[in-house]
Amino acid sequence: MSAWTIRDFHSQDVEGILALWQSLRESDVAPVYDLSEVLASCEKDHAVVAVQGEQVIGAAVARAAHDQGWIVFLATVPSFRGRGIGTMLLAAVENRMVAHGLNKLSALMPETQTRVEAFTNRGFVVKKNLRYFERRIPVQRAERGALDELGGRVLPRDLWDRVAGMTAEKELLERRLVLPLAEPELAEEFGVVPPRAVVLFGPPGTGKTTFAKAIASRLEWPFVEVFPSRLAGEPGGLAGALRQTFLEIAELEHVVVFIDEVEEIASRRSGEPPSPMQGVTNELLKIIPAFRDQPGRLLVCATNFIRSLDSAFLRHGRFDYVIPIGLPDEAARSAMWNRFIPAHVVAEIDVQALVGASAGFSPADIEFAARSASQRALEKAMADGAPLTGRRGPVTENYLETIGETTATVSDAVAESFLDDIAALART
Incomplete structure (x- = not known):
């Protein structure tokens, strides 16, 4: 059997990378980086492959970020493990990253990964008591x-x-x-x-x-x-x-x-x-x-x-x-009033009285009445000339006043028609 060699990644090596990726998945070692990230780094960052003839038998992929380098992917086919190929691949990809002036080269490994000799042979040190946090950005740059x-x-x-x-x-x-x-x-x-x-x-x-x-x-x-x-x-x-x-x-x-x-x-x-x-x-x-x-x-x-x-x-x-x-029903109205009333006075407000008085109110009506009560309470406090010190805010009467003056958006006729619509058209 011919000897294996290490060279730079070529576009025709993608199938070999896919095969290596799949071999990791089949061994119950889920790679840290997604396949799309690995392939993107193969094309744009640094990647080397070990080949025997036309077969890709190993690969190392890395990227640089400022003075920090990261190993994105390292794998060899199962039948070639234990021959030092991983160590050589790490050395090769590190040599290609030297020009970036890196101070550190790091790698993230799944906890289930047991074959770490390639890293330890290259002088990598296992860091204890570290946790890896990851969050997906909802919208990609493109x-x-x-x-x-x-x-x-x-x-x-x-x-x-x-x-x-x-x-x-x-x-x-x-x-x-x-x-x-x-x-x-x-x-x-x-x-x-x-x-x-x-x-x-x-x-x-x-x-x-x-x-x-x-x-x-x-x-x-x-x-x-x-x-x-x-x-x-x-x-x-x-x-x-x-x-x-x-x-x-x-x-x-x-x-x-x-x-x-x-x-x-x-x-x-x-x-x-x-x-x-x-x-x-x-x-x-x-x-x-x-x-x-x-x-x-x-x-x-x-x-x-x-x-x-x-x-x-x-x-x-x-x-x-x-x-x-x-x-909103009573429970929903109670939750809404508790949300709109300032936290430091809510314990002093008769929320149940507000819930009863606002029957038939929409969420928008409740918010309007709550905001109006707060505004009126502030204006009254300023007009009275009382010192604005300590805990101050609206009282129950302020809210009941604004509820009484607020016209419900939804009339009884509209509410009744809505119930008919539910029976005829709702599909849940």
């Missing part, structure tokens, strides 16, 4: 430009936790949407197809937009809101601008797309001759199936008037779920 063009953003990670109350709605969205999208491999094992599109419907001010943003935050996916009113002024018209926007969205690996008041562009089609908006509705109906063909994305449409939507829009196959978002 996607950043497309996201900025779309006006999208990555939302704070705590939005889901900041949704006060609405426990039943949160639990439903967690089970139906977040779980299968966040764990697609687990979902596949159970035969669950991750959702691609969902409609949230309910009276105004019930938090549909807040939930859409919270879902994106929970998944750590970029959030892109599509504003039909802004697209209407584009040279190609609303239908053409909508089509182009979704073509740009397709460049993102993961995304939550949100369209609020979707009834404006998906209302019932009727009349002769067809209205200009019917063309927009037709275009949206074409866009949704193409959107659904791409993994790692979710379309969330919100409407206050679900009965006005075109029947074809809500058809099975376009939207996985049609989920009602209604007025």
Whole structure:
């Protein structure tokens, strides 16, 4: 059998790297770095291979970051282990990195890795009491430009936790949407197809937009809101601008797309001759199936008037779920009041009295009343000329006053109609 040699990585060695990677996986030693990272470093950083004839029997891949070098990948085929190939590969890749003026060369190893002779033979020292922390950045550099063009953003990670109350709605969205999208491999094992599109419907001010943003935050996916009113002024018209926007969205690996008041562009089609908006509705109906063909994305449409939507829009196959978002119950209202009342005075406030007085209020109504009470309490304290020292803030009466003066956004008739919509159109 011919002797093996070490040389620089060539593009035709990719299959050999893949075979080495797979051999590690089969030995239950999960590599620290992803395969995509290893292949990227092979092309852009430093990589050497050990070959026997045309066969790649070992490889070492490394990258430099300032004065620190990192071994990204080191492996030899099982039948060639114990011959010193790993040690020689480490020496070769280190020699190619000398020009960077490195002060240190380091490697991260899985705890299950037992074959470390190559490292110890090269003088690597095992560091004790260290932990490796890793976090995935939600948006890759290549996607950043497309996201900025779309006006999208990555939302704070705590939005889901900041949704006060609405426990039943949160639990439903967690089970139906977040779980299968966040764990697609687990979902596949159970035969669950991750959702691609969902409609949230309910009276105004019930938090549909807040939930859409919270879902994106929970998944750590970029959030892109599509504003039909802004697209209407584009040279190609609303239908053409909508089509182009979704073509740009397709460049993102993961995304939550949100369209609020979707009834404006998906209302019932009727009349002769067809209205200009019917063309927009037709275009949206074409866009949704193409959107659904791409993994790692979710379309969330919100409407206050679900009965006005075109029947074809809500058809099975376009939207996985049609989920009602209604007025908060007592527990939800209590959680909301506790959130909006300043923490240092909440123990002195009769929260249950506020919960009872705000029956029929939407989350937006409660927030408005709470903010108004705080503003009035501040103004009154300033007007009274009392020294602003110690613990000061609103009292129960301030909140009850603003609740009494706040007109509920959702009338009794609208609330009753919403219950009928749930019975007729909800799909959860």
